[in-house]
Amino acid sequence: MNDTTSSRATRVLGIAALVSLAFSLSFGLIFSPPEVFQADSVRLMYIHLPSVAVAYSCFAVTLLGSIIYLRNGSTFWDLLAGAAGEIGVLFTAFLLISGSLWGKPTWGVYWQWDPRLTSTAVMFIMYIGYLVVRRLELPPDVRSRRAAVLGIVSFVNVIIVHYSVQWWRGLHQGQTIGIDTQLDGLMLFSLFLGLVSFLVVGSWLLVHRFRIAWLEHQLSAQGMERAIAERRAEGGFGLSGSGA
Amino acid sequence: MHWEFVIAGYVIVFGLLAAYAFFLVSRGRRLSKQVPTDRRRFLD
Numbered sequence: 510m511n512d513t514t515s516s517r518a519t520r521v522l523g524i525a526a527l528v529s530l531a532f533s534l535s536f537g538l539i540f541s542p543p544e545v546f547q548a549d550s551v552r553l554m555y556i557h558l559p560s561v562a563v564a565y566s567c568f569a570v571t572l573l574g575s576i577i578y579l580r581n582g583s584t585f586w587d588l589l590a591g592a593a594g595e596i597g598v599l600f601t602a603f604l605l606i607s608g609s610l611w612g613k614p615t616w617g618v619y620w621q622w623d624p625r626l627t628s629t630a631v632m633f634i635m636y637i638g639y640l641v642v643r644r645l646e647l648p649p650d651v652r653s654r655r656a657a658v659l660g661i662v663s664f665v666n667v668i669i670v671h672y673s674v675q676w677w678r679g680l681h682q683g684q685t686i687g688i689d690t691q692l693d694g695l696m697l698f699s700l701f702l703g704l705v706s707f708l709v710v711g712s713w714l715l716v717h718r719f720r721i722a723w724l725e726h727q728l729s730a731q732g733m734e735r736a737i738a739e740r741r742a743e744g745g746f747g748l749s750g751s752g753a
Numbered sequence: 754m755h756w757e758f759v760i761a762g763y764v765i766v767f768g769l770l771a772a773y774a775f776f777l778v779s780r781g782r783r784l785s786k787q788v789p790t791d792r793r794r795f796l797d
Contacts, residue, residue: 514781548754603766610762614755717777724784727792
């Protein structure tokens, strides 16, 4: 057993992530053509949409983990929910950064209080709140239960973000990928490559983040066991001392 | 056209991604050394 959080499976996943990212970068920055109206700024789409896909997937894992934890108290699902929440927040940050950089040449502003942008910012803040709750100084089961409730409630906002372009009018364009997608072949391929590479990278990060959470949990349990053993030893010494 | 925004976006996103990946790997390495092997069953 090695002294890392990697295994054969994660090494394979890591290599796949690096290779797919290299292809994604080449197609996103070099091989794909500029768009007629947006020119080269459309290249930000190849990191913007994949970031959305990873963030949504991670928040779905957080939702699933939170539900299962509330049902059976499984540590595995609690830790997985927390790990996915952190990766989701990271990719939501990518989404906001790439989105505002794409917004400036397209709309003339970095930020607009548009329904999609605003609901995304709210989603980002809610999941940061979720991560904060996971670090509160509370008994572990109380903390995990509160985090699980927040992990479930926060997912409502993911649905609002997704449908915001249909429910309200705003600056943000509608869904890019759908039945009537009108993207050039190479642009569509670059976008697909971006989606695949980001999902592989997201999975690799999630596995490592989960394993770190597992190790932290084991260390904390170890500390707790040691403290109980010390208290017992102190108690035993006191009893024998009083009997002498 | 607009390459400054494209480059900024890619550099920030990939830079943060690399930094976070490095942080995870190094933190995992540090924690693994503190936890006995029988408590690291996810690696089996």
